[in-house]
Amino acid sequence: VEVSRGKSILAAVGDNMVSQPGVAGDFLSALGQAGVNIDAIAQGSSERNISVVIDGADSSRALRAVHSAFYLSKQTIGVGLIGAGLIGQEFLKQLQAELAQLRSSFGIDVRVRGIMNSKRMLLDGKDERGVPEIDWLSFAHHENSKSADPNFFINHLNSSHLPHRVIIDATAGDSFIHSYPEWLKSGFHVITPNKKANTQSLDFYNSIRTAEKAGKKRFLYSTNVGAGLPILQTLRELCQTGDRMIRIEGVLSGTLSYIFNTFDGKIPFSEIVKEARKLGFTEPDPRDDLSGTDVARKLVILAREAGQKIELKDIEVESLVPESLRDLSPTEYLDRLSEGDPEMSSELARAHSRSEVLRYVGVIEESGRASVKLASFPRSHAFSGLSGADNIVSFHTTRYRTRPLVIQGPGAGPEVTAAGVFADLLRLASSLGAPR
Amino acid sequence: VEVSRGKSILAAVGDNMVSQPGVAGDFLSALGQAGVNIDAIAQGSSERNISVVIDGADSSRALRAVHSAFYLSKQTIGVGLIGAGLIGQEFLKQLQAELAQLRSSFGIDVRVRGIMNSKRMLLDGKDERGVPEIDWLSFAHHENSKSADPNFFINHLNSSHLPHRVIIDATAGDSFIHSYPEWLKSGFHVITPNKKANTQSLDFYNSIRTAEKAGKKRFLYSTNVGAGLPILQTLRELCQTGDRMIRIEGVLSGTLSYIFNTFDGKIPFSEIVKEARKLGFTEPDPRDDLSGTDVARKLVILAREAGQKIELKDIEVESLVPESLRDLSPTEYLDRLSEGDPEMSSELARAHSRSEVLRYVGVIEESGRASVKLASFPRSHAFSGLSGADNIVSFHTTRYRTRPLVIQGPGAGPEVTAAGVFADLLRLASSLGAPR
Numbered sequence: 001v002e003v004s005r006g007k008s009i010l011a012a013v014g015d016n017m018v019s020q021p022g023v024a025g026d027f028l029s030a031l032g033q034a035g036v037n038i039d040a041i042a043q044g045s046s047e048r049n050i051s052v053v054i055d056g057a058d059s060s061r062a063l064r065a066v067h068s069a070f071y072l073s074k075q076t077i078g079v080g081l082i083g084a085g086l087i088g089q090e091f092l093k094q095l096q097a098e099l100a101q102l103r104s105s106f107g108i109d110v111r112v113r114g115i116m117n118s119k120r121m122l123l124d125g126k127d128e129r130g131v132p133e134i135d136w137l138s139f140a141h142h143e144n145s146k147s148a149d150p151n152f153f154i155n156h157l158n159s160s161h162l163p164h165r166v167i168i169d170a171t172a173g174d175s176f177i178h179s180y181p182e183w184l185k186s187g188f189h190v191i192t193p194n195k196k197a198n199t200q201s202l203d204f205y206n207s208i209r210t211a212e213k214a215g216k217k218r219f220l221y222s223t224n225v226g227a228g229l230p231i232l233q234t235l236r237e238l239c240q241t242g243d244r245m246i247r248i249e250g251v252l253s254g255t256l257s258y259i260f261n262t263f264d265g266k267i268p269f270s271e272i273v274k275e276a277r278k279l280g281f282t283e284p285d286p287r288d289d290l291s292g293t294d295v296a297r298k299l300v301i302l303a304r305e306a307g308q309k310i311e312l313k314d315i316e317v318e319s320l321v322p323e324s325l326r327d328l329s330p331t332e333y334l335d336r337l338s339e340g341d342p343e344m345s346s347e348l349a350r351a352h353s354r355s356e357v358l359r360y361v362g363v364i365e366e367s368g369r370a371s372v373k374l375a376s377f378p379r380s381h382a383f384s385g386l387s388g389a390d391n392i393v394s395f396h397t398t399r400y401r402t403r404p405l406v407i408q409g410p411g412a413g414p415e416v417t418a419a420g421v422f423a424d425l426l427r428l429a430s431s432l433g434a435p436r
Numbered sequence: 437v438e439v440s441r442g443k444s445i446l447a448a449v450g451d452n453m454v455s456q457p458g459v460a461g462d463f464l465s466a467l468g469q470a471g472v473n474i475d476a477i478a479q480g481s482s483e484r485n486i487s488v489v490i491d492g493a494d495s496s497r498a499l500r501a502v503h504s505a506f507y508l509s510k511q512t513i514g515v516g517l518i519g520a521g522l523i524g525q526e527f528l529k530q531l532q533a534e535l536a537q538l539r540s541s542f543g544i545d546v547r548v549r550g551i552m553n554s555k556r557m558l559l560d561g562k563d564e565r566g567v568p569e570i571d572w573l574s575f576a577h578h579e580n581s582k583s584a585d586p587n588f589f590i591n592h593l594n595s596s597h598l599p600h601r602v603i604i605d606a607t608a609g610d611s612f613i614h615s616y617p618e619w620l621k622s623g624f625h626v627i628t629p630n631k632k633a634n635t636q637s638l639d640f641y642n643s644i645r646t647a648e649k650a651g652k653k654r655f656l657y658s659t660n661v662g663a664g665l666p667i668l669q670t671l672r673e674l675c676q677t678g679d680r681m682i683r684i685e686g687v688l689s690g691t692l693s694y695i696f697n698t699f700d701g702k703i704p705f706s707e708i709v710k711e712a713r714k715l716g717f718t719e720p721d722p723r724d725d726l727s728g729t730d731v732a733r734k735l736v737i738l739a740r741e742a743g744q745k746i747e748l749k750d751i752e753v754e755s756l757v758p759e760s761l762r763d764l765s766p767t768e769y770l771d772r773l774s775e776g777d778p779e780m781s782s783e784l785a786r787a788h789s790r791s792e793v794l795r796y797v798g799v800i801e802e803s804g805r806a807s808v809k810l811a812s813f814p815r816s817h818a819f820s821g822l823s824g825a826d827n828i829v830s831f832h833t834t835r836y837r838t839r840p841l842v843i844q845g846p847g848a849g850p851e852v853t854a855a856g857v858f859a860d861l862l863r864l865a866s867s868l869g870a871p872r
Contacts, residue, residue, distance in 0.1 A: 022468025024477065029465045032458025041460065041486070043477040050477070098678040106676075229841060230670045237666070240542075241858040242534040385821045388839045399851050403824045405665060409841035416835055422677040430867045 007039065008059040011051040012066065024050050030069030034161070036062045064161040075429050076109040078128065078162040080153060083170035084117040084139070087193055090418035091170065092136045098422075099133065108429045111162065114153055115139045118171075121148045123156045150176070158186065164432055168421060169194055178204075181211035184219060191424045193223040193417050198304065199297045199312055205304060218431060220424035225252065225298045226391045228416035228423070229409050235305050235395065238405075243397045245306040248364040250393035251383060252298045254412040255282050255289040256320075256360040258389040263358065269344035270337040277334075281389060285330045286337075290320040292360070292372040299362040299370050302393075308368050316371040320344075320360070351376035359383045382406055443475065444495040447487040448502065460486050466505030470597070472498045500597040511865050512545040514564065514598040516589060519606035520553040520575070523629055526854035527606065528572045534858075535569065544865045547598065550589055551575040554607075557584045559592045586612070594622065600868055604857060605630055614640075617647035620655060627860045629659040629853050634740065635733045635748055641740060654867060656860035661688065661734045662827045664852035664859070665845050671741050671831065674841075679833045681742040684800040686829035687819060688734045690848040691718050691725040692756075692796040694825040699794065705780035706773040713770075717825060721766045722773075726756040728796070728808040735798040735806050738829075744804050752807040756780075756796070787812035795819045818842055 012027050024043070027050060031038060040053040054062055068076075081088055095110065102108040111130030114123045122139035123146075124131045135142050146152075157165055166189040169176050177197040180190050198205060198221060212219050225231045239245070251257045258281050262272050273290070276282050282289050296315045303310045319326075322340045325333055351358050356376035361383070364370045377383045386392055391411030394404035410416055448463050460479070463486060467474060476489040490498055504512075517524055531546065538544040547566030550559045558575035559582075560567045571578050582588075593601055602625040605612050613633040616626050634641060634657060648655050661667045675681070687693045694717050698708050709726070712718050718725050732751045739746045755762075758776045761769055787794050792812035797819070800806045813819045822828055827847025830840035846852055 022465070024474055025461060025463075025465030025468035027461075028463075029458070029461030032461035038460055038479070041477050041479040043474070094678050098676075101678075228835065230666045230673070230843075233669075234666045237859045237862065238855075240534075240862050241855045242530050242537075243855060380821065380823070382818075382821055382844070385816065385818055387816070390839055399664065399855055400845055403826055403846050405843075405845035407666075407841075407843055408818070409836060410839050419674075419677045419679060419835055423673045426673065426676050427866075430863075 004039070006056040007053050008056045008062075009051055009053055010059065010062050010066070011049055013049050015048055026069050027066060028052070030065045031062055034061055034065035036065065061161070068161050068163060072163060073103075073107045073109045074163055075107050075432055076111065076162045076164065077425075077429060077432070078111050078113045078130075078157060078160045078165040079425070080114040080116070080157040080165070080167045081112060081170060082116050082150075082153070082167065082176060083172070084115055085170065085172065086414035087417050087421065088115075088117075088168075088170035089137060090414040091168070091421050094418055094422050095425075096133050096136065102426075102429075106429070108426070110425070110429075112136060113157055113160065113162075113165075116148050116150070116153050119148055120145045121153055122146075123153070128160055128162055154179075154183070157188070164189065164428075166191060166425070166428060168192065168425075170421070180219065181207050184208065184211035184217045185215040187215060187217065189217045189220070189428055191220045191421060191428065193221070193227075193421050195221075195224045195297050195301065197221075198224055198301045202304075202309055202311055218428055220428060221301075222424050222427075223417050223420035224301050226393065226407070226409075226411035227413065228420040229391060229393075229407050229411050231391075231393050231407055231411075232301070232305055234405070234407065235302060238395065238397055238399070239306055243399045244366075245364070245395070245397055246366050246401060247396040248302055248306065248393065249383075249396070250302075250362055250391065251359055251386060252295045252362050252391055252393070252411070253289060253360065254389035254391060254410065256295070257386055257391060260358050260360055261387050261389075263344070263348065265345065265348050265352070268338060268341045270341050273337060274334070285333065287321045287326070287330075287333060292317040292319050295360070295362045295372045299364060299372060302362075303364045303368075303370055306364070308364070308370075310368065310370060314368075314370065316369075316373070318371070318373040320374070347374060355379060357384045359386070382408070440475070442492040443489050444492045444498075445487055445489055446495065446498050446502065447485055449485050451484055462505050463502060464488070466501045467498055470497055470501035472501065497597075504597050504599060508599060509539075509543045509545045510599055511543050511868055512547065512598045512600065513861075513865060513868070514547050514549045514566075514593060514596045514601040515861070516550040516552070516593040516601070516603045517548060517606060518552050518586075518589070518603060518612060519608070520551055521606065521608065522850035523853050523857070524551075524553075524604075524606035525573060526850040527604070527857050530854055530858050531861075532569050532572065538862075538865075542865070544862070546861070546865075548572060549593055549596065549598075549601075552584050552586070552589050555584055556581045557589055558582075559589070564596055564598055590615075590619070593624070600625065600864075602627060602861070602864060604628065604861075606857070616655065617643050620644065620647035620653045621651040623651060623653065625653045625656070625864055627656045627857060627864065629657070629663075629857050631657075631660045631733050631737065633657070634660055634737045638740075638745055638747055654864055656864060657737075658860050658863075659853050659856035660737050662829065662843070662845075662847035663849065664856040665827060665829075665843050665847050667827075667829050667843055667847075668737070668741055670841070670843065671738060674831065674833055674835070675742055679835045680802075681800070681831070681833055682802050682837060683832040684738055684742065684829065685819075685832070686798055686827065687795055687822060688731045688798050688827055688829070688847070689725060689796065690825035690827060690846065692731070693822055693827060696794050696796055697823050697825075699780070699784065701781065701784050701788070704774060704777045706777050709773060710770070721769065723757045723762070723766075723769060728753040728755050731796070731798045731808045735800060735808060738798075739800045739804075739806055742800070744800070744806075746804065746806060750804075750806065752805075752809070754807070754809040756810070783810060791815060793820045795822070818844070 036058045038052045043050045120140040122142050169192040174196040222232050362372045392408040394406045396404045472494045474488045479486045556576040558578050605628040610632040658668050732753050798808045828844040830842045832840045
């Protein structure tokens, strides 16, 4: 006989419990998933009791895990939101409005366990019930809010006994993207509207996919192209069901869509750009839009989704900023914006002479060639009918070879982007077994 | 001491097995899911053995269940295909081409355990490995094929030890729709491109949803509107994320799209209908298309998806078949088709006088009003740019209120419909935990 010390006994007791198929399994599964070693199992002949011997150090974790297994919905998801700008706040508002409905109709129990911006963070209590909804939007001013500390934030979420946890990166920068692989491996799902991670090197892109598989967790980013429009999701399903991409073509920038939908020759190009800037449609420095880099980023994401091994630098980009204006300060640039007008006017005249209109498009060919360029389209073409700041994408595939599958609509803005992030969260819940 | 007879002992043995968290749980969970009662559990101190006492009658089932739990992918799905017409066959071809990829890249193990048409059926063996791919398309002529027997077919699929099972109803009629609730309750997921079930009475529609919840199984029918186009899926996600439908409007019939995209006044309406019939674009009796019933059915499905409590009879349908021609035999009707031409020509003239074009559309309003009608649209409208036999749907919602979300493309045909059924199968796999 050998005596082991520091052991605990955890017992589940209930009338006729043992004769109900599955109870013992659920009990032991919960311990297994929580990483609790079981030294011995005993089931009393009374059929009212199943007991396990475990390490004493594991006892608190084991108790919580078993409690979760029997009393929580399997779709209980702990959410950590990083970034509370326009998109993050809008997401919280939309989630607030649907929380009760999700719980009652779909059994999805979303708990916002932490919200953090660049300065402050607010975390929920040890009961893991989530930050109360009423504090979501004002979290930074809550008396329990602390200075933002990403490590502390992640650890708080990570020490959870909820069945699932997800980090939503709603920041605009690249501060957190290099943590995605680590997060995925350590048990977090990751959702982001941020394009940065998917436009890094192919090596980094692949490292995220490897981490997804290693951690059996999911990385969701449907809003990277076209915000709430079902563009990436559709492409993914076409590819997964064995369709082959022949050409993807689209107007992928709301800003440039607006500019060329408006540019009909009556007003100089530079005036339209200035007007768009005044309306807040362009970045403060319009060159950030006119350079085509944003469109190129979206093209990389689409091409990679379609299975192409492509880097951002492989994309041929026709910048709409004349070379002579590229190195100017923003103010100088705006002053001299009209210097590009003759070139744009002659492009437009060429298109008009063929009864066509100008659109700034991104194109991915089956061959792997990808380009961002100014092109002209006949008036019967779907791209000609664009108006407002709509995005449009047409998928020419083996199945849609005669006529493409086309998706069109507003492809930017906090409301539709947040809705897309929300849809990703529901897709995640669905993949965890929630009914859709 | 009381002696119980007819008991079996099932033991799992493996080096260090017991110290690996989760093994005991998986073992007991598998038994629980298979409905096997456990009378007693013992775990040897050697840490190489976990044994359970079960009823002798359960022993074969228990052994298979445990085997499945440890040796099968969790995304092993047994499929029964009913209906092997154009869509069913195309689905099998597409699945054949992707089977290996699904298994290796996504861990999804699809096994076609039975194929049945109205005359013959072919089932797989007791090993549940599925009918060999090579026999799929020629199943009806296989030496082991039998006379079609739906009950036998369902029982064969139902006695499965695979983790999941699904019935795909690819028939065109309504022979099987009344079994859907029962199938869902008894453990089958159901996928169908067939519109019949979703256009029955609201009571029946709801009974399917109740059965889904009761059986914790899913009913998938994304191809009911627009075939492979992401129309129903998009509507569902908009609603689930709290968007509110203001108006859904669309050209939902490929046949009527073609007819009105072609009808420009140069050729009489009746000639275009006859030409479309010759090309196989219409039903053998074109009145089945021109009556608007097919569009009304799709409208009911969209409206119900958006949460409206609507019956097929609530939809106002403007039939394109003149009253005087409704009761004729098909041959008589085709002979007298041109009698409707003056009416259609004057409709077209009215539209042209406003510089508009005619389209046959379905419209659902927020108020619950739904109608199928001939309407005219300015040339700048997205519906005017339609060509071929494309479908188009525009979603005007709270979030897409300024500009709608629009989806356009071929919305019929075996290839894109089968692809949509395949996409539903992958959505199902995803909801069972497969990576996407």
